[in-house]
Amino acid sequence: MLKVNDREMKWQQGMTVEDAIRFAEYPEYNYPILVVTLNGVHVKNDTFNTTPISDGDVIKIMQPLDGG
Numbered sequence: 001m002l003k004v005n006d007r008e009m010k011w012q013q014g015m016t017v018e019d020a021i022r023f024a025e026y027p028e029y030n031y032p033i034l035v036v037t038l039n040g041v042h043v044k045n046d047t048f049n050t051t052p053i054s055d056g057d058v059i060k061i062m063q064p065l066d067g068g
Helices: 017-023 028-033
Strands: 002-004 007-009 035-038 041-043 058-062
Touching: 002 017, 007 017, 017 035, 017 058
Parallel strands: 002 058
Antiparallel strands: 002 007, 035 041, 035 058
């Protein structure tokens, strides 16, 4: 198991950060503006589909809000 925004997700071999983003139900068009951390370390947006995740990892996904 791993945690994505405090929700448990079943881990499978070969998963990437992009799989966790899909699990959290963020549409693909939001990827460029998402801020993602993997075990407290920032993940660059252009590496979402190549950054592997492991059993027990903690992923936080945030979407900045616009406004004033």
